[in-house]
Amino acid sequence: xxxxxxxxxxxxxxxxxxxxxxxxxSLTADVARGLNPGAAAAQVLLDDAxxxxxxxxxxxxxxxxxxxxxxxxxxxxxxxxVPLARQIAHNLREVxxxxxxxxxxxxxxxxxDRLSSAVRPRLRRTEMPSAVDDRQVILVDDVASTGRTIRAxxxxxxxxxxxxxxxxxxxxxxxHRELPIRVDYVGKNIPTARDDLVxxxxxxxxxxxxxxxxxxxxAGEAR
Amino acid sequence: MTFNxxxxxxxxELSRDDIELVLETAWRMKEVGQxxxxxxxxxxxxxxxxxxxxxxxxxxxxxxxxxKRLSADLVNFSASGSSLSKRESILDTAxxxxxxxxxLVVVRHQVAGVPKRIADVLAAPVINAGDGAHEHPTQALLDxxxxxxxxxxIAGLTVAIIGDIAHSRVARSNIxxxxxxxxxxxxxxxxxxxxxxxxxxxxxxxxxxxVFHSLREGIEGADVLMxxxxxxxxxxGALLPSVREYAATFGLDRxxxxxxxxxxxxxxxxPVNRGVELAHELTDHRPSVILDQVRNGVALRxxxxxxxxxxxxxxxxxxxxSE
Numbered sequence: 001x002x003x004x005x006x007x008x009x010x011x012x013x014x015x016x017x018x019x020x021x022x023x024x025x026s027l028t029a030d031v032a033r034g035l036n037p038g039a040a041a042a043q044v045l046l047d048d049a050x051x052x053x054x055x056x057x058x059x060x061x062x063x064x065x066x067x068x069x070x071x072x073x074x075x076x077x078x079x080x081x082v083p084l085a086r087q088i089a090h091n092l093r094e095v096x097x098x099x100x101x102x103x104x105x106x107x108x109x110x111x112x113d114r115l116s117s118a119v120r121p122r123l124r125r126t127e128m129p130s131a132v133d134d135r136q137v138i139l140v141d142d143v144a145s146t147g148r149t150i151r152a153x154x155x156x157x158x159x160x161x162x163x164x165x166x167x168x169x170x171x172x173x174x175x176h177r178e179l180p181i182r183v184d185y186v187g188k189n190i191p192t193a194r195d196d197l198v199x200x201x202x203x204x205x206x207x208x209x210x211x212x213x214x215x216x217x218x219a220g221e222a223r
Numbered sequence: 224m225t226f227n228x229x230x231x232x233x234x235x236e237l238s239r240d241d242i243e244l245v246l247e248t249a250w251r252m253k254e255v256g257q258x259x260x261x262x263x264x265x266x267x268x269x270x271x272x273x274x275x276x277x278x279x280x281x282x283x284x285x286x287x288x289x290x291k292r293l294s295a296d297l298v299n300f301s302a303s304g305s306s307l308s309k310r311e312s313i314l315d316t317a318x319x320x321x322x323x324x325x326x327l328v329v330v331r332h333q334v335a336g337v338p339k340r341i342a343d344v345l346a347a348p349v350i351n352a353g354d355g356a357h358e359h360p361t362q363a364l365l366d367x368x369x370x371x372x373x374x375x376x377i378a379g380l381t382v383a384i385i386g387d388i389a390h391s392r393v394a395r396s397n398i399x400x401x402x403x404x405x406x407x408x409x410x411x412x413x414x415x416x417x418x419x420x421x422x423x424x425x426x427x428x429x430x431x432x433x434v435f436h437s438l439r440e441g442i443e444g445a446d447v448l449m450x451x452x453x454x455x456x457x458x459x460g461a462l463l464p465s466v467r468e469y470a471a472t473f474g475l476d477r478x479x480x481x482x483x484x485x486x487x488x489x490x491x492x493x494p495v496n497r498g499v500e501l502a503h504e505l506t507d508h509r510p511s512v513i514l515d516q517v518r519n520g521v522a523l524r525x526x527x528x529x530x531x532x533x534x535x536x537x538x539x540x541x542x543x544x545s546e
Contacts, residue, residue: 106251109263109293109529119225120533122244123251159260
């Protein structure tokens with residue numbers, strides 16, 4: 001994987017777009033699978049140890065701000081949010097001896113910015129194991145940015161019932177918010193250019209394997 | 224993986240990857256149908272037109288529920304009480320419809336090839352909901368979905384399609400569908416109802432389709448038994464001697480089921496002629512999966528509507544551009 005050889009943040013917003021979104025997606029998929037590692041300037045923003053520290057801190061914060069931890073319900077947004085939600089649930093068991101429900105909620109069918117896209121995105125799984133009524137639901141995503149995914153997730157969530165409260169946890173907050181949405185639990189604030197792509201890489205089949213957050217310059221969707 | 228067709232006109236034109244994407248999407252859509260609120264906002268503001276030149280309740284209703292679960296507006300345009308009975312030509316009807324800017328059009332017609340002709344003049348994608356004895360692609364896809372749910376894998380299975388192969392669009396679509404996914408397909412029926420060159424339909428998987436004129440031999444060792452509806456009008460002509468004769472030689476009942484695999488499932492596209500192609504006891508209970516087919520039909524049609532509703536990057540057909 002690429003080394004930390006460049007300054008992290010703040011490319012100008014006018015940074016050239018080097019790849020269309022679809023190309024970018026396959027590029028990251030390649031990087032994630034460890035094929036083609038030199039293809040993009042993938043830069044590690046958070047390594048596995050940093051991610052695990054951040055998730056432990058988030059678990060402590062959740063306990064501090066929860067009146068009744070037994071009512072917690074973690075909902076991972078695929079793909080990145082799912083292993084994170086699982087890890088936070090594990091941490092909550094360790095630090096507070098509470099066992100919380102973990103669900104998976106795909107937002108694709110609720111998105112507002114995919115109507116005009118040429119190709120319909122693939123749907124991902126949704127598994128909500130129990131009712132959300134009267135629960136403190138925490139939506140977990142890997143990277144928060146425009147807020148559109150979180151908005152879609154809130155709409156989707158409301159179709160499953162009436163939670164007592166909805167909060168948001170994100171491993172990375174990039175800024176660039178386009179909607180009035182706040183992230184309640186942030187792993188790390190990382191300023192980036194709009195057309196960068198920031199992504200959690202993990203092995204879905206091996207929850208214990210190493211995770212990392214990488215940045216691909218200019219590989220995101222330019223708006 | 225992306226869906227590579229602008230319209231869904233036949234299984235024959237689909238790649239294996241296209242089929243896999245539809246099945247995966249349908250599986251996700253099935254979860255939506257199991258929620259308390261069975262509706263997602265995905266096709267809000269889109270208009271789906273059901274253009275049915277031939278009577279149909281099941282398929283039309285299935286598309287209707289599918290469209291509504293995706294929040295689309297749905298308009299039924301059926302043959303009775305419309306200009307279709309005033310002898311307007313099909314293409315004029317299609318052009319009139321096109322001027323109303325639908326986003327998706329579902330077409331059923333008694334003549335093979337009509338959905339394709341309509342797709343050629345419409346700006347919107349067309350879904351073939353059955354054309355003559357040609358194809359009924361969404362039926363075959365929901366059959367694949369149901370078999371995969373029951374059996375896990377399609378490749379390696381033996382599928383016997385029993386009955387009036389010659390007049391059945393369901394048979395043709397399923398022959399293509401199951402051979403593309405690696406099953407071996409048998410067609411079983413009286414010689415008068417099996418077209419002579421049917422073996423060649425398997426396409427790339429040539430030799431995958433075998434013909435049997437004996438029910439017992441045809442279902443021997445089969446994993447999936449698919450009975451087709453025998454249309455009553457076939458008995459009037461020279462094709463079949465009588466209903467009783469057909470039921471006695473090609474009708475499925477529990478006793479005959481023992482020739483198939485122990486865990487074989489029984490399918491039927493509906494509506495069933497009870498006591499003709501299927502005995503009563505087989506219609507209502509396991510191993511029959513007829514109602515699962517209907518249930519999966521809604522999810523499958525949601526998947527097709529979803530995949531075809533993107534603003535396609537594929538060019539509109541030339542005829543439509545020059546209109």
